[in-house]
Amino acid sequence: MEAEGNLQLLLQNPDLSADLKHIAEKVLNNKRISFDEGVVLYEQGDLGYLGVLANYIREKKHGDKTYFNRNFHIEPTNLCVYDCKFCSYSRLLKQKAEGWEYTMDEMFKMVTKYDGEPVTEVHIVGGVLPQYDVPFYQEFFSRIRAHRPELHIKALTPVEYHYIFKKAKIDYATGMRLMQEAGLDSIPGGGAEIFHQEVRDLIAKDKCTADQWLDIHEEWHKLGGRSNATMLYGHIEKFWHRVDHMERLRQLQDKTGGFQAFIPLKFRNQDNQMSHVPESTVIEDLRNYAISRIYLDNFDHIKAYWAMISRNTAQLSLNFGVDDIDGTLDDTTKIYSMAGAEEQHPGMSTKQLVELIKNVGRQAIERDTLYNVVTDFTNFEFPEESKPKYYKLPVIN
Ligand code: SF4
Numbered sequence: 001m002e003a004e005g006n007l008q009l010l011l012q013n014p015d016l017s018a019d020l021k022h023i024a025e026k027v028l029n030n031k032r033i034s035f036d037e038g039v040v041l042y043e044q045g046d047l048g049y050l051g052v053l054a055n056y057i058r059e060k061k062h063g064d065k066t067y068f069n070r071n072f073h074i075e076p077t078n079l080c081v082y083d084c085k086f087c088s089y090s091r092l093l094k095q096k097a098e099g100w101e102y103t104m105d106e107m108f109k110m111v112t113k114y115d116g117e118p119v120t121e122v123h124i125v126g127g128v129l130p131q132y133d134v135p136f137y138q139e140f141f142s143r144i145r146a147h148r149p150e151l152h153i154k155a156l157t158p159v160e161y162h163y164i165f166k167k168a169k170i171d172y173a174t175g176m177r178l179m180q181e182a183g184l185d186s187i188p189g190g191g192a193e194i195f196h197q198e199v200r201d202l203i204a205k206d207k208c209t210a211d212q213w214l215d216i217h218e219e220w221h222k223l224g225g226r227s228n229a230t231m232l233y234g235h236i237e238k239f240w241h242r243v244d245h246m247e248r249l250r251q252l253q254d255k256t257g258g259f260q261a262f263i264p265l266k267f268r269n270q271d272n273q274m275s276h277v278p279e280s281t282v283i284e285d286l287r288n289y290a291i292s293r294i295y296l297d298n299f300d301h302i303k304a305y306w307a308m309i310s311r312n313t314a315q316l317s318l319n320f321g322v323d324d325i326d327g328t329l330d331d332t333t334k335i336y337s338m339a340g341a342e343e344q345h346p347g348m349s350t351k352q353l354v355e356l357i358k359n360v361g362r363q364a365i366e367r368d369t370l371y372n373v374v375t376d377f378t379n380f381e382f383p384e385e386s387k388p389k390y391y392k393l394p395v396i397n
Contacts, residue, residue: 003059004028006052020044023294027053032297035247041291042239047283054290054321061300062323064363067371068353071121071154071327074110077101080127082159084193084204085273086235090127101129104140111144111151120368121327124155125188128207132160134168134175138182145183152369153183157191158216162208172219180223186369187220189228189263194237195245202236203274214252221258226370228261228303233288234280235267242288246295253298260371261301261324264288266309282313286320293321301371306348306356315360324367325357351382 010016011024019040026033033041041050079099080090102110111122122144126132141153156179165175194200195210208216217227231245246262253259266285269275280288293302303324306314314325348356350366354377357364364377 001059003052003056007056010049010052016049017044020049024049024053027056027294033295035243038243038246038291038295039240041294042242042287045287045291047287047290050287050290050294051320054293055319057293057297058302058318058321058323064361065323065365066318066357066362067301067324067365067367068357069121069327069367069369069374070119070350071123071369072110072114072119074102074107074122074124075126076107076124076132077127077129079129081130081163082128082204082207084207086193086203086232086267088268088270088272099127101131104136104143107140108143108147111147115148119151120374121152121154123188123327124153125157125160125190128160128163130167132164134164134170134178137164138178141179141183152185154186154188154369155179155184157188158213159191159207161216162212172216173222176216176219176223176225180225184225186225186260187217187227189230189261192230192245193232194241195248196237196241199237199241203232210248214248217258218252218256221252221256226258226260228263229259229299230263230265231292232265232267234284235274235277242291243295246292250296250298253296257298259299261303262292262296262299263303263305264292265305268308282316285309285313286316289317289322290320306353311348311356315356318357318360318362325353354380354382 007024007028011021011028016024019037023033023037023041026037045053077100078089079096079101080087080092082090083092084090114122124140137156141155144151144153161172161175161179165172168175170178191208192210192213193204195213197210200210217229220227229249231242233242249259249262264285266280267274267277269277269279289302289304296302301324302321303326304314304317304322306325309317314322317325354364358377366374366377368374
């Protein structure tokens with residue numbers, strides 16, 4: 001395979017430092033790299049070197065396969081009891097006029113809008129408010145499940161679960177079981193930020209700790225559930241904080257095997273309390289994807305949100321370890337646009353997304369949330385008259 005040839009060539013480079021050569025040999029021999037080696041990659045690995053290693057792993061795991069899914073988002077509220085410094089999305093209670101708080105019926109109507117549409121997943125996540133509690137989500141999940149049994153419910157992060165379980169005075173195991181019984185299928189990866197407490201204290205002081213975040217995922221995995229994990233990078237953290245973050249995830253994954261995808265999230269500095277912090281460059285973004293791919297040897301997938309990083313960078317990322325570029329978003333999420341993402345109105349039809357993947361020589365696969373193949377678009381010809389399809393924007397206050 002070409003990716004292996006590139007790695008062999010790299011190993012013959014006389015200018016490669018002993019440390020980098022040793023890491024490259026480990027990757028070739030399918031050996032796990034250490035914490036210190038992770039830091040070495042961040043400090044010394046240039047883009048070309050990291051790309052060769054990450055693409056070798058990516059192609060060994062997935063060949064050219066590049067996954068996406070068809071989903072829609074529901075964001076119950078953008079008001080939040082917390083005050084994360086990097087958050088461009090939440091409007092604190094004192095800025096209530098700029099916020100929205102959907103009722104159960106309004107949210108259910110958003111679900112029914114997609115009746116008959118070929119979506120496989122609803123992704124539900126938003127701010128934290130007292131009225132969105134355990135009984136609220138039990139009822140909401142149950143209503144979705146009864147209305148459309150095959151729709152995968154991916155909902156809420158440990159930030160929300162920790163808050164609502166505490167309020168309900170139930171432990172994580174009980175809480176996650178209740179959610180599963182109500183219809184929850186999987187947990188998205190948000191709320192992880194940077195695990196190390198010295199960074200967390202500065203950017204997300206009050207919400208769940210790293211241990212609480214990890215415990216909730218662990219309880220969910222024990223129930224047979226799957227989940228994802230994110231890392232918010234490129235702000236005040238040091239490289240070793242990123243490695244520490246991935247190390248904790250790698251350890252839990254060794255224990256449970258319940259994570260599906262790791263999703264590095266680029267810090268954006270628009271309209272938040274960290275606007276003075278510069279954003280990472282595209283080169284750093286690609287380096288970070290690649291190091292994630294190399295470090296997290298027990299994660300099947302590395303995902304990039306095309307809406308967050310732009311379509312061009314998403315294409316590039318496919319050579320740096322990324323094998324999943326999320327969904328045919330239809331403008332139902334404001335999380336990216338409010339943070340200053342490249343895509344202010346993130347909508348892309350299936351045809352456009354497939355072309356984006358095929359144009360860089362990869363194989364477009366529509367998956368469901370659990371990575372079962374829905375459609376392999378490798379030899380699929382879209383009819384000439386096929387028009388790009390956008391779903392309507394749901395009601396927004
Ligand atoms: S990041 Fe999440 S928990 Fe933090 S303020 Fe924003 S919405 Fe609330």
